[in-house]
Amino acid sequence: MTQHTLHPLFNARSVAVFGASEREDSVAGILFRNLRTAGFDGQVYPVNPKHDRIFGERCYAHAGELPETPELALIATPARTVAQIIEECGQRGIRHAIVHSAGFREIGAPGAAMEEALMTAAKQHGIRFIGPNCLGIQRPAIGLNATFSQGATLAGDLALVSQSGALCTAMLDWAETNGVGFSSVISTGAAADLDFGEILDYLATDNKTKGILLYIEGIRDARRFMSALRATSRFKPIVLVKVGRHAAGSKAVQSHTGALVGSDAVFDALVRRAGVVRVNTILQLFASARALAAHIQPSGNRLAIVTNGGGPGVMATDRAVDLGVRLAELAPATVEKLNAVLPATWSHGNPLDIIGDAAADRYRAAVQGCLEDENVDGVLVMLTPQAMTKPTEAAMAVIEVAKSSRKPVLGCWMGEAQVHEGRGLFKQAGIPYFTTPEPAVEVFSYLSAFYENQRQLMQTPGPLSHLTEPDVEGARLIIESALAHGRHLLNEVESKALLAAFHIPVAQTLIARSPMEAMLMAQQMGFPVAMKINSPDITHKSDVHGVRLNLASGQAVRSAYGEMLAEVKRTLPEATLDGVVIEPMVSRPHAREVLLGMTSDPVLGPVIVFGAGGVDVEAFQDRAVTLPPLNHYLARDLIGRTRVAILLGAFRNRPPVDMAALENVLLRLSEMVCELPWLAELDINPLLVDEHGALALDARVVIAPRVPSADRYGHMAIHPYPAHLVTHWQLPDGNNVLIRPIRPEDAELTQAFVRSLSEETKYFRFMDAVRELSPAMLARLTQIDYTREMALLAVAEIDGKEMELGVARYAINLDGESCEFALVVDDHWHKQGIGHKLMDVLMDVARSKGLKVIEGEVLKTNRTMLKLVEGLGFRIEAHPEDDTVRRISRAL
Secondary structure, three states, X not given: OOOOOOHHHHOOOEEEEEOOOOOOOOHHHHHHHHHHHOOOOOEEEEEOOXXXXXXXXXXXXOHHXXXXXXXXXXXXXXXXXHHHHHHHHHHHOOOEEEEOOOOOHHHOHHHHHHHHHHHHHHHHHOOEEEOOOOOEEEEHHHOEEEEOOOOOXXXXXXXXXXXXXXXXXXXXXXXXXXXXXXXXXXXXXXXXXXXXXXXXXXXXXXXXXXXXXXXXOOOOOHHHHHHHHHHHHXXXXXXXXXXXXXXXXXXXXXXXXXXXXXHHHHHHHHHHHHOOEEEOOHHHHHHHHHHHHOXXXXXXXXXXXXXXXXXXXXXXXXXXXXHOOEEOOOOHHHHHHHHHHOOOOOOOOOOEEOOOOOOHHHHHHHHHHHHOOOOOOEEEEEEOOOOOOOHHHHHHHHHHHHOOOOOOEEEEEOOOOOOHHHHHHHHHHOOOEEOOHHHHHHHHHHHHHHHHHHHHHHOOOOOOOOOOOXXXXXXXXXXXXXXXXOOOEEOHHHHHHHHHHOOOOEOOOEEEOOHHHHHHHHHHHOOOEEEEEOOOOOOOHHHHOOEEEEEOOHHHHHHHHHHHHHHHHHHOOOOOOOOEEEEEOOOOOOOEEEEEEEEEEOOOEEEEEEEXXXXXXXXXXXXXXXXXXXXXXXXXXXXXXXXXXXXXXXXXXXXXXXXXXXXXXXXXXXHHHHHOOOEEEEEXXXXXXXXXXXXXXXXXXXXXXOOOOOOOOOOOOOOOOOHHHOEEEEOOOOOEEEEEXXXXXXXXXXXXXXXXXXXXXXXXXXXXXXXXXXXHHHHHHHOOOOOOEEEEEEEEEEOOEEEEEEEEEEEEOOOOOEEEEXXXXXXXXXXXXXXXXXXXXXXXXXXXXXXXXEEEEEEOOOHHHHHHHHHOOOEEEEOOOOOOEEEEEEEO
């Protein structure tokens, strides 16, 4: 397996420390001493032109003097010197660095200029670096302490990645006391080069890392971050805390939707779709670290609470209700079993109050009964020291039972002196323990949220093939016409035409620019009608008396026209008025008013909003936010997270609304967001929805020009399913073949395909004796991120069942310009041209992504593949390190 390009940075065998000195307050001097005292067994070279020797070792004047090329440079010198040092490192062949120095863009324009010079030098020589203004990194397993923090760090399987160096030192201090170890500690600092995205990419491949903690203050590259987060969280649990808000995210925008969505709400939406868990405080991050270190991964959020005191049980229950944690309902068989071993006065439900005199055997029986109950996903065990309590023996009993189950067990031994020994036993056993109930419930809540968020992660919305094709070209013409005239706000007729192009039902709308026109339109439409002011400067029409309803005659329309324009002009004299909008009055007595919309977050791109609609929308603040694209599962989840969802069912003699129609409008809105990158803000408020369907009464659309991009979905944080790549083809024997991108639900199809391959074909594909794919490998192959990779299946219907005939895939290399490919065709379908066709389509896709080179490795005994790629124009070369392998490549 090819090593990740950042492997030398995190596994350096030789390090140069620039700026090292024996001064007690020298950052570089501390770095040098930490490397020596942490047990790093590689070479360490101090570099400082002011010294000949440092701590008794030879000190080198500059990079050119070093006796070998180090794998890693640590730079802790004044900011003005760093660019030159990076230049010298590049000339010496050093390709990885950590810039600890501060004084760059955080101090303003002069620092920003020095950071630009640093970036220029690094790019020129292909140097990847962490920082500037960072604490550094630690890899305890190899003794690499490239930080200026004090104290030892235990080796473990958690990685900590933080933008704050101070948070890292606090976490390390806490971890040492609590026995939590780390595989990596990474302080990103200003992240001028390496950011969360690429660091997560590395940690995903690092076999020393089993779980990841993130401390985030801001994100630079949302697509890369989201892509890496989603890819990594499929295999390793991630808990993050994000603080602060992006300045641009707090800027007020005009529409209802923009006023409701702050960047923090959008970040929460990202977390849900990324399959990770967000906590809110550093203490919660600490607690989650303890749980992750114990490999706590609940499969749901049904919690059982075992306690010897009623008060703590109520406290835990209250917090569970606050957080949406479900109290498990014990199965009748469990209650019957517990009745046989617990006193008659136990609570006979959850929380399980096993009474103040509970001894170790009672704790053992209660916890075991809960763990064996299928309705329970985890157990919180609490103890308060009472006269007859033996906390240490009770802890031993809980630990013994916990070992027999994969379900998480959390301990809460309240008090201090009497429970100290019991807590120590929990620590040794790796069971998360707490001093009060609330943090314990919080940790269970956050980690059980991982289960639900993983379900969100699995959603890869496919094409809306069951719905009518939208008129995307017509919608684009409406937008382009407005932009050509210098307009960014569409009028109501244009806005509704845009919705209609994507088959969202809209109320008939006409614009009248005189009283006579208004009367004629109303007569044509049929009375009664509604009249609304038409102005690019007015968002909330009712606020300026710009709405008239139930106009029942021509005279009423003529009068209302003049009165409304005069009143609006008095209220808002600077507004540009362009006549009025005439609509039929819609009579739907059972309708509920909801809001659907989108806005564009400055960091994470377009987001979709759903909530209660009408004129009082801001006052109610009832909305839920999600990232597109959507499918029915995600649309239902979005609706269900609002208070207005309760009103959509049968309510006060009103029948339930047509939920399928509402979900379809959300799917159509998602489709608009995917296909129309010019959308900046969009409101449908209100959307009337009842038992007969949905109807958009009012719509407002703000657009913005965009620079043309090769990436059709470059404006989105999550790449939608690339339905435009689906193609039809026919084999020489007449069989119809569908070539399409892979989806997560293809896991069973892919497993069956691999099982059907001959042993030789499996070996040629995987260069190993693979019998069948492990669940992790199957997930990696089918749950792909279309931003960074592509897998195209050739499928056909054989005997009434879909069958995979072959698959071609590529993964984009870290240089962003080349990709590595793989191809395999079912043995029974060789010599049908399938491999050639799949490669042709795959290379077309790679070209459309702007890639320049496609490459791969093939066993030299795989003559069929070598012949195929030779015919496709690939260059075939010997592998410099393995004579059994051939390297193949071609320009795209």
